[in-house]
Amino acid sequence: MSERDEGVPVGRDEATTDVGPFRPPTVRWARRVTRSVAPGIVAFLVLFGGWEFGVRVTHISATELVAPSAIFAELWRAPGFFARNAWITMQEAFWGFLVAFGVAIFAAIVVVHSKVMDRALTPIVVMLQVTPILALAPPLVVWLGFGPQPKIVMAALITFVPLFTNATVGFRAIDPATFEVLRSVNASKPEIFLRLRVPHSLPYLLAATRVCVGLALIGAVVAEFFDSSAGLGWIMANAQQYQEANVVWAAIFALVFLGVVLVGIVTLLHHRLLGWAEVDPGEV
Amino acid sequence: MRAAAPAVSAGAGISVDHVHKRFFHNGRSIAALSDVSLSVGAGEFLSVIGPSGCGKSTLLRIIGGLITPDAGRVRIDDASPDEARATKCFGLVPQTPALLPWRTVIGNVTLLRDVGRLGRRFRRDCRTKTPEDRTRDPMALLEQVGLAPFAKSFPRELSGGMQQRVSLVRAFSLGAPILLMDEPFAALDEMTRDAMRYQLLDVWSVTPTTVVFVTHSISEAVILSDRVITMAARPGRVASVEEITLARPRTEDMEDSEEFTVHAHHVRRSLRASWEGRGP
Numbered sequence: 001m002s003e004r005d006e007g008v009p010v011g012r013d014e015a016t017t018d019v020g021p022f023r024p025p026t027v028r029w030a031r032r033v034t035r036s037v038a039p040g041i042v043a044f045l046v047l048f049g050g051w052e053f054g055v056r057v058t059h060i061s062a063t064e065l066v067a068p069s070a071i072f073a074e075l076w077r078a079p080g081f082f083a084r085n086a087w088i089t090m091q092e093a094f095w096g097f098l099v100a101f102g103v104a105i106f107a108a109i110v111v112v113h114s115k116v117m118d119r120a121l122t123p124i125v126v127m128l129q130v131t132p133i134l135a136l137a138p139p140l141v142v143w144l145g146f147g148p149q150p151k152i153v154m155a156a157l158i159t160f161v162p163l164f165t166n167a168t169v170g171f172r173a174i175d176p177a178t179f180e181v182l183r184s185v186n187a188s189k190p191e192i193f194l195r196l197r198v199p200h201s202l203p204y205l206l207a208a209t210r211v212c213v214g215l216a217l218i219g220a221v222v223a224e225f226f227d228s229s230a231g232l233g234w235i236m237a238n239a240q241q242y243q244e245a246n247v248v249w250a251a252i253f254a255l256v257f258l259g260v261v262l263v264g265i266v267t268l269l270h271h272r273l274l275g276w277a278e279v280d281p282g283e284v
Numbered sequence: 285m286r287a288a289a290p291a292v293s294a295g296a297g298i299s300v301d302h303v304h305k306r307f308f309h310n311g312r313s314i315a316a317l318s319d320v321s322l323s324v325g326a327g328e329f330l331s332v333i334g335p336s337g338c339g340k341s342t343l344l345r346i347i348g349g350l351i352t353p354d355a356g357r358v359r360i361d362d363a364s365p366d367e368a369r370a371t372k373c374f375g376l377v378p379q380t381p382a383l384l385p386w387r388t389v390i391g392n393v394t395l396l397r398d399v400g401r402l403g404r405r406f407r408r409d410c411r412t413k414t415p416e417d418r419t420r421d422p423m424a425l426l427e428q429v430g431l432a433p434f435a436k437s438f439p440r441e442l443s444g445g446m447q448q449r450v451s452l453v454r455a456f457s458l459g460a461p462i463l464l465m466d467e468p469f470a471a472l473d474e475m476t477r478d479a480m481r482y483q484l485l486d487v488w489s490v491t492p493t494t495v496v497f498v499t500h501s502i503s504e505a506v507i508l509s510d511r512v513i514t515m516a517a518r519p520g521r522v523a524s525v526e527e528i529t530l531a532r533p534r535t536e537d538m539e540d541s542e543e544f545t546v547h548a549h550h551v552r553r554s555l556r557a558s559w560e561g562r563g564p
């Protein structure tokens with residue numbers, strides 16, 4: 001608290017180190033960014049350096065394992081092609097996620113407010129949870145055709161359970177005393193939902209969304225393996241047929257890049273929406 | 285009892301008639317309250333004290349309409365607890381501060397006033413005034429308990445004692461004719477507790493509000509109240525009633541007076557009588 005009052009943002013690690021000479025704010029900012037990003041970059045370089053080194057030393061054939069340099073070269077050769085298909089995959093994943101989010105929130109509202117519905121829906125959710133969703137791709141393509149529909153349904157199915165589970169836990173994670181205070185002034189159920197349950201569920205929903213970014217992309221890509229005409233999954237399936245391993249790997253890298261960007265966006269959203277839920281560094 | 289002075293909002297009287305309540309726990313039925321009757325005058329400060337499990341918190345919740353009794357009747361003036369709740373006649377102060385972490389201090393204080401503004405209109409007030417007319421200036425109340433500089437702070441930036449003061453201000457700012465307090469200072473350290481008593485009395489003395497105050501502390505009950513009700517457990521029932529004759533306004537010095545000691549002694553004796561002879 002006392003540190004907060006000085007109006008200077010105090011980071012956890014700075015509290016112990018910043019007693020030295022005066023540094024302009026831009027330098028301090030640059031230092032902080034360097035400190036938070038540098039370990040990640042080093043780990044990245046070690047991983048891909050090791051991979052590249054391993055491939056070159058063992059003279060392993062390109063059909064078995066492709067060197068990172070070849071993969072990046074492939075991406076560099078046709079960036080527009082990979083970007084266009086990544087955009088298609090992302091849209092399918094996004095719409096699937098959105099559908100699952102809507103259905104999960106609706107189902108969670110029903111379950112939180114009705115014991116009967118809770119008992120009715122829980123077995124279905126457990127069933128969905130243990131179903132190998134990816135195995136549903138071929139029948140889904142047969143039912144829904146070659147358009148974006150089976151991909152969207154796939155992304156929705158695979159993200160539904162984590163979203164639903166976190167929504168119900170979040171809606172229930174309310175403080176009983178606060179709940180009573182609201183009831184003491186006769187707050188209606190919709191009002192308690194909006195004023196108490198929704199804010200309490202946000203940390204859970206955002207954590208679930210982080211997980212679901214990856215899951216939705218996987219769902220869309222797997223559906224694209226079967227008889228599609230666009231998307232990163234389509235690239236992978238085709239390149240596999242023509243034994244172009246570096247193209248398969250380039251598509252995988254494009255997918256990873258897409259996922260990292262999306263997780264980054266969700267993390268930014270998290271910090272914007274949930275400043276109140278973060279622990280005050282001065283208190284720890 | 286205090287003379288009820290005309291003011292912004294008068295306190296409301298409470299009557300509890302032959303209330304029974306049983307709870308079921310692990311297949312066993314426990315009598316939380318057995319034939320409890322009491323009445324609280326308008327503007328009276330009543331404390332309820334008793335051992336754990338005597339049903340004092342249950343009684344508080346039944347008065348506030350948060351729990352329905354199995355038998356018996358509760359009236360708030362002429363209204364039922366639910367009707368009183370619908371017109372915001374209760375200011376509840378629970379044991380924990382129960383603040384919304386995403387709202388600022390001032391946002392938390394005005395929360396109860398804001399509730400119900402989404403679409404619903406109030407039917408009528410149990411004291412003829414609409415809830416909007418009774419509300420007290422939240423900033424002035426924060427000023428009174430020394431929290432005005434923290435109006436824009438978030439609860440996590442405040443100490444436990446400060447958070448509990450915000451909870452008090454939240455209940456008072458509603459201007460409700462009845463305050464229900466469920467061991468509001470129990471989670472605080474001894475020194476903060478002692479200071480809070482007199483801050484509570486300061487804020488309370490401005491308007492004649494009826495208070496039902498549940499506590500474990502004999503000295504707290506005696507120094508705050510007009511009357512102290514002692515309850516006994518298994519089944520929960522009223523054991524005795526002690527009228528506190530200390531003059532108002534109450535001061536810290538009174539805690540050393542002989543009159544205080546006599547009252548505290550009476551309450552302690554009846555508390556002991558309530559559990560002696562029915563041990564395990």
